Amino acid sequence: MTTSTAVPPAPPAPPTTPTETSRRPRPESHARGALTMGYVAKLLLVALVDALGVYGIFAGSAHESWGIVGFLAFALLLVNLVYFVPSRRLIPAKYLVPGLLFLLVYQVFVVMYTGYTAFTNWGDGHNSTQSDAVTAILSQNERRVDGSPSYGLSVVEKGTTLGFAVVAPGKTPQVGTAASPLTDVPGATVANGVVTALPGYSVLDFSSIVQRQQEITNLRVPVSANPNDGSIRTTDGSVGYLYRSTYSYDAATGILTGPEGTYRADEKVGNFVDAKGQKIEPGWKVAVGFKNFTDVLTDSSLRGPFVSVLIWTFAFAILSVLLSFGLGLFLAITLNHPRVRGQRLYRSLLILPYAMPAFLSAVVWAGMFNQTFGFINTVLLRGASVPWLNDPWLAKGAVLLVNLWLGFPYMFLVCTGALQSIPADAIEAAKIDGASGPRIFRSITLPLLLVSTAPLLISSFAFNFNNFNIIYLLTQGGPRDLTAGVNVGSTDILISFVYKLAFQGVNRQYGLACAISILIFLIVASISAATFRRTRALEELN
Amino acid sequence: MATSSVPAVRTSRARWWREVGWRHVVGAAALLFALFPIVYVLSASVSVRGTLSAANSLFGTFTLDQYVSLLHDPLHPYVDWFVNTVVIASVTAVGTVLLGAAAAYAFSRFRFRGRRGGLLSLLLIQMFPQLLAYVAIFLLLIALENVFPILGRDSQVGLIMVYLGGALGVNTYLMYGFFNTIPRELDEAAMIDGASHAQIFFGMILRLTAPILAVVGLLSFIASFNDYVLASVLLNSPSKQTLAVGLYAFVSRQFAQNWGVFAAGAVLAAIPIVLLFQFLQRYIVSGLTAGSVKG
Numbered sequence: 001m002t003t004s005t006a007v008p009p010a011p012p013a014p015p016t017t018p019t020e021t022s023r024r025p026r027p028e029s030h031a032r033g034a035l036t037m038g039y040v041a042k043l044l045l046v047a048l049v050d051a052l053g054v055y056g057i058f059a060g061s062a063h064e065s066w067g068i069v070g071f072l073a074f075a076l077l078l079v080n081l082v083y084f085v086p087s088r089r090l091i092p093a094k095y096l097v098p099g100l101l102f103l104l105v106y107q108v109f110v111v112m113y114t115g116y117t118a119f120t121n122w123g124d125g126h127n128s129t130q131s132d133a134v135t136a137i138l139s140q141n142e143r144r145v146d147g148s149p150s151y152g153l154s155v156v157e158k159g160t161t162l163g164f165a166v167v168a169p170g171k172t173p174q175v176g177t178a179a180s181p182l183t184d185v186p187g188a189t190v191a192n193g194v195v196t197a198l199p200g201y202s203v204l205d206f207s208s209i210v211q212r213q214q215e216i217t218n219l220r221v222p223v224s225a226n227p228n229d230g231s232i233r234t235t236d237g238s239v240g241y242l243y244r245s246t247y248s249y250d251a252a253t254g255i256l257t258g259p260e261g262t263y264r265a266d267e268k269v270g271n272f273v274d275a276k277g278q279k280i281e282p283g284w285k286v287a288v289g290f291k292n293f294t295d296v297l298t299d300s301s302l303r304g305p306f307v308s309v310l311i312w313t314f315a316f317a318i319l320s321v322l323l324s325f326g327l328g329l330f331l332a333i334t335l336n337h338p339r340v341r342g343q344r345l346y347r348s349l350l351i352l353p354y355a356m357p358a359f360l361s362a363v364v365w366a367g368m369f370n371q372t373f374g375f376i377n378t379v380l381l382r383g384a385s386v387p388w389l390n391d392p393w394l395a396k397g398a399v400l401l402v403n404l405w406l407g408f409p410y411m412f413l414v415c416t417g418a419l420q421s422i423p424a425d426a427i428e429a430a431k432i433d434g435a436s437g438p439r440i441f442r443s444i445t446l447p448l449l450l451v452s453t454a455p456l457l458i459s460s461f462a463f464n465f466n467n468f469n470i471i472y473l474l475t476q477g478g479p480r481d482l483t484a485g486v487n488v489g490s491t492d493i494l495i496s497f498v499y500k501l502a503f504q505g506v507n508r509q510y511g512l513a514c515a516i517s518i519l520i521f522l523i524v525a526s527i528s529a530a531t532f533r534r535t536r537a538l539e540e541l542n
Numbered sequence: 543m544a545t546s547s548v549p550a551v552r553t554s555r556a557r558w559w560r561e562v563g564w565r566h567v568v569g570a571a572a573l574l575f576a577l578f579p580i581v582y583v584l585s586a587s588v589s590v591r592g593t594l595s596a597a598n599s600l601f602g603t604f605t606l607d608q609y610v611s612l613l614h615d616p617l618h619p620y621v622d623w624f625v626n627t628v629v630i631a632s633v634t635a636v637g638t639v640l641l642g643a644a645a646a647y648a649f650s651r652f653r654f655r656g657r658r659g660g661l662l663s664l665l666l667i668q669m670f671p672q673l674l675a676y677v678a679i680f681l682l683l684i685a686l687e688n689v690f691p692i693l694g695r696d697s698q699v700g701l702i703m704v705y706l707g708g709a710l711g712v713n714t715y716l717m718y719g720f721f722n723t724i725p726r727e728l729d730e731a732a733m734i735d736g737a738s739h740a741q742i743f744f745g746m747i748l749r750l751t752a753p754i755l756a757v758v759g760l761l762s763f764i765a766s767f768n769d770y771v772l773a774s775v776l777l778n779s780p781s782k783q784t785l786a787v788g789l790y791a792f793v794s795r796q797f798a799q800n801w802g803v804f805a806a807g808a809v810l811a812a813i814p815i816v817l818l819f820q821f822l823q824r825y826i827v828s829g830l831t832a833g834s835v836k837g
Contacts, residue, residue: 063688095648099641099710114680355819360808372545373595517674525669
């Protein structure tokens with residue numbers, strides 16, 4: 001920063017802004033000086049941030065979310081340091097910190113978390129920790145214990161959570177919910193062997209029990225924190241029975257014993273596995289190294305779809321850019337002629353497809369392409385039944401056509417602007433030298449045009465490479481390839497493929513989806529980096 | 543033998559066709575291609591039966607019933623969606639402009655350690671689109687929910703925060719290029735007059751760079767207006783959803799049957815964006831090309 005050393009023309013009151021303070025020997029001048037509007041605004045904003053941060057630290061500690069607490073403490077320190085320590089070196093930070101904090105939480109952290117997940121087997125069947133998996137296996141295989149005593153049971157409610165209050169013969173009444181095991185409650189009123197009133201809970205009457213029957217018969221209240229002890233369940237809301245699992249787990253040896261054998265925890269795959277290699281579901285989340293990355297290329301059910309999706313993604317992105325650039329350039333050259341009238345009208349009308357929200361356009365086109373009722377088949381083709389979106393190749397063509405429609409106005413605008421900035425004397429000189437029209441275009445107009453539009457073409461490529469909306473809202477990636485082992489269609493590009501892997505279907509695979517996301521990132525980043533070097537965009541950094 | 547004037551007229555008309563006329567033919571064809579789907583959706587929104595097949599008789603019938611049922615069905619709270627979308631997109635746009643402009647100001651006007659590295663890493667991290675990270679974003683919001691419920695799932699504030707995470711990046715870069723074109727001497731003159739860096743930024747730079755701020759704001763507005771993935775993953779209750787999520791869910795439930803009502807919704811949703819575009823057209827063209835040339 002270039003600062004003048006000239007002293008401001010002696011204002012009587014000391015300046016109160018941070019820059020000025022920093023030059024003064026006594027930095028506490030805010031206290032003496034007149035409070036400016038800007039300073040008050042800053043004070044209020046930082047106070048608000050501090051209040052939220054301190055609240056968050058307390059709330060986070062209560063929930064034991066130590067990551068959040070740590071980050072908040074760091075952010076609070078940073079904010080107060082940057083905005084209140086008078087140092088010239090901190091001035092740029094005042095402008096960077098707000099954006100950086102958002103970037104850190106919602107971009108950097110998220111990218112790193114994606115990177116971490118890519119190296120795990122996280123997904124359906126591998127959602128949580130080993131002890132959660134044990135609890136799930138034990139509770140899924142619970143049976144009523146033959147000859148076990150029955151408990152007097154009443155259904156209670158705290159807030160919106162249902163629980164059971166049970167009375168075993170000759171014991172203290174106990175209460176528990178699905179999440180918290182049974183504990184003794186001394187203050188309960190017991191009549192006829194069941195709890196009739198309980199401080200802090202409301203006891204459900206018969207009609208409420210009938211109404212919420214489904215919920216009640218599905219409820220299981222663990223007897224203790226040890227899942228081997230089983231749980232209390234009821235079928236009628238008045239008598240409870242002890243259920244125990246047919247499996248049992250020995251925490252000391254880590255061995256799970258079931259009716260058909262014993263199973264050992266295998267930390268490589270994140271499952272309990274018996275001697276023959278038979279797995280029990282669910283498993284738990286473990287690190288699997290580069291497995292997700294190598295699976296993409298070696299797993300036979302995945303390799304085929306991945307390669308064809310990858311090829312189509314490139315074809316789609318490149319063709320979309322070339323087609324829309326070609327049409328946009330052609331229109332720009334055609335209409336950018338001094339004797340063509342109404343150029344502004346053309347421009348404001350041709351901009352409309354670009355201005356229409358793209359998610360709406362995609363759905364509108366999907367309607368027009370509809371095989372039985374769509375406008376294209378019924379009106380333009382007079383009742384033909386062309387399967388525009390249901391044939392693998394026609395669907396690819398339709399997607400490209402729609403993307404051309406969405407993209408050419410932008411290219412038209414950009415090319416018109418670039419054409420108008422090409423110096424007229426260069427073209428004049430070529431004409432005098434006897435160059436023909438096509439020759440001028442090839443040797444002068446096009447090269448000059450490409451210099452200014454190349455970065456836009458690159459970013460357009462990167463955008464289309466991940467153009468989820470158009471694919472998903474037009475065809476949902478379909479028509480689906482039924483021969484493939486995974487949910488994939490012939491217009492799926494990588495990003496819609498990832499979306500389906502992670503969020504749709506019965507077997508969601510977050511780990512694999514994150515691994516492919518990383519691959520997409522690497523592809524786009526390296527292509528952009530290579531071309532940025534060529535377009536010299538980075539040279540202007542200094 | 544023809545008189546001499548006839549060939550002359552013929553040649554001049556032929557010349558006009560060769561030089562100018564065909565251009566209008568091309569232009570008309572382009573207009574037909576560009577406007578046809580828009581005309582189609584307009585006509586679908588006023589068709590009486592409101593089905594996909596009824597939409598094919600362009601403007602064969604006229605009624606506003608589709609608009610009435612669009613605005614009065616409690617099952618698809620269109621007005622809520624519209625308000626949500628506009629509020630979310632506007633707040634995101636303003637936030638993006640402020641955060642991005644502040645960062646661009648720091649990069650353009652100050653020299654500090656890590657400046658070049660910072661610019662490069664912004665460029666790099668932006669290559670990882672948030673879209674790819676929705677799994678991680680989803681989990682982050684579950685974790686945040688415990689501490690700040692308002693930043694969790696099914697909250698518009700939470701969604702805005704996620705969008706603002708992408709505020710630095712390409713936008714900063716676009717603005718950085720533009721800020722560099724404002725002569726540094728202006729800052730120095732203001733400083734000699736006793737202005738602080740904050741006064742220079744808010745009072746001078748932001749005014750001089752209004753065109754690029756408008757472009758960045760518009761691009762950000764459109765990006766969040768159009769976003770489907772994050773909004774659909776994060777917003778669940780119908781009254782909190784955005785147009786992209788709500789309208790798409792509505793039309794895909796019964797594609798052919800709901801067509802007319804969807805078309806009405808599409809027309810109303812497109813109006814603000816189209817108006818913004820026409821209004822800011824001049825800035826968009828110059829902003830896009832200026833940003834690209836300057837890097």
